[in-house]
Amino acid sequence: MSKADRWLLPDGVEELLPEQASQVEILRRKLLDLFSSWGYELVIPPLIEFTDSLLVGLGSDVDIQTFKVVDQMSGRTMGIRADITAQTARIDAHSLKREGPVRLCYAGSVLHTRPKSLMASRTPIQVGAELYGDAGLDSDIEVICLMLETLHCSGVKNITLDLGHVGIYRALIKEAGLSEEAQQKLFDALQRKSTVDIEEAITSGINDPEMADMMRTLSQLNGDNSVLARAKTALAKAPGEVIAAIEVLEKVAEKIFLRMPSVRIYFDLSELRGYHYHTGLVFSALAPGHGQAVANGGRYDHIGEVFGRARPATGFNTDLKALLSYLEKGTAKDASTILAPTSDDLNDAEELALWQLVQRLREEGEQVIYGLSGQACTLEYSRNLVLSDGQWTVKNR
């Protein structure tokens, strides 16, 4: 390997240099403070766990996304987390074991074996919030509002909230009595939103013509809130859970609209993202100019079961690195740095007095940088420390 190639980072793996890093740090603090003001407590789960606890209940997508290594101390397989949600669920179910609602939040690096989409990072900084122990709509609404507020704080504008409910498809598919294979075919076709394949999967897999019609309609039930009225009519003969789920969507949308009237709400009743672990309402936020959702979440009520406590759960997360592109540019850097001279020509008393002043200025929030002997100063600074009449003072440059 030549010297010139050494610095190459793997595809989808990026470093953040000072300007971007400080933007990310500012945003990170802002969001964690936001979560705290909503009552969400910070947890810091480890970067690595046994796959036995890390991958439970998350479906095969996360499994494939997770790098595995062998623990030299136990011989067991560990995974480097590709997602923090399951870790938080474990903390709620096992480590905290509290009664009643528990609100948790986190911010940390995760690793993906492959990028989730063409432009996605393989080393996102995942930030998110999860609400455990409450199955009611209040919780779904709270988490959705917090997701929207998170994006608002990050400078994301013209947000579209995408709402779905996996219970609708789940109830229909159960009623339709499809074979495992036919189910998979239909599921794939719906995921890809391929009209031809959906039709083919329905025709070949569902015998009952009424059922086939409902499934056909479902695939087209997306758009503004006229969709819900259409759905109620078209799916009137579906199992009770279907209508109940539509009414959940109705109520939630109403409350979100009351609180955040500027957010556009888009319904997608055949939305199947995270179908394998979500159990109810699913939601994501889209912003102009980005094909992928900028944040997403949903209800996942049974994930804690394997840890010995099934707790209702809903939450959302986003990627700090992806949010970077929405931050306002050109907030002019405050070049108010103070330069302290090198100690080359100072006696001990002068040097000590300088050091004490420098320390005091730093404590007061100033940035003070010492010059280094024999180095030309390449630093941008607006003030420096000058000795006159035995006193150190800050002078404008």
Next chain:
Amino acid sequence: MSKADRWLLPDGVEELLPEQASQVEILRRKLLDLFSSWGYELVIPPLIEFTDSLLVGLGSDVDIQTFKVVDQMSGRTMGIRADITAQTARIDAHSLKREGPVRLCYAGSVLHTRPKSLMASRTPIQVGAELYGDAGLDSDIEVICLMLETLHCSGVKNITLDLGHVGIYRALIKEAGLSEEAQQKLFDALQRKSTVDIEEAITSGINDPEMADMMRTLSQLNGDNSVLARAKTALAKAPGEVIAAIEVLEKVAEKIFLRMPSVRIYFDLSELRGYHYHTGLVFSALAPGHGQAVANGGRYDHIGEVFGRARPATGFNTDLKALLSYLEKGTAKDASTILAPTSDDLNDAEELALWQLVQRLREEGEQVIYGLSGQACTLEYSRNLVLSDGQWTVKNR
């Protein structure tokens, strides 16, 4: 695997629950703000890199500590970082490519295949600062002072600064003309500070009796600053670099003492920690009750060479998790949470007014938590929001 075992974390891998997590977060911000006030710019290197760039110049210790995985996209080997120092050196040498001194800092998770010591974490949160582009003593002094200030900010008391210089041993060993094997034997014996093995290695490996005597003395040159005077006499006939290195230690100790007279300085002239990549002054900080150094660093001038630019470098780092134990306990949690009622019995106007007040309070820095329908409130709160005469107000409980 039984349900009860699922939650077990691997040995040396720990999670931080709310109380500890918020302490770590507060300390993290405090230290990054401290680094910034000293002029150190934050960088965020990725969690993973090709081993070709991640492991250069760090010696075999770091290699063994690094988890390796295969990049599915390129087939090349990647390492999950066990140390952030080399990444920062790459950023300085290649990504920034600035002239003159560059000050960088970082805070991030690293992974170790095995704990560095019995009680150490395998998932430390490494924080540190590095100064590139200056070979002068000013830089060593600055970095040592920043390390001490970091520990001071973290509540570590009665710090002992351990100072050494790998140039002393390096010059002596070169002069002594030991075989590769004899060198390794002596190095191991010195590392373990085993008097018997040191004597055996010297007797069998060094023919010149004067040289053997100097090496014997070196292994005992540790203690307070009387050590330096002793060293100058005992090593008077050693190569010039040895005396130069002793004088470096003298000057640095003098400046540190001037600035921070309460810090105890301990010299250890046969200190060989990080010998394979350090090139000059090495230092660590010890605190009562902890066998291991709580922070350490040193000069490593050639690490950037493989990235195409050899830049002088010195820096230090510590582990946020290890610092946790020094933080003052019992800073009573401010239970001033405000509880907002559920919207169950509210009309739209009341609910909207409540939401707007809640949002305003949160923006003002209050923590406001909504009650959830049908849930007994298990929350600790001191105030709640009450509707009287059509107006929402904050009332003490």
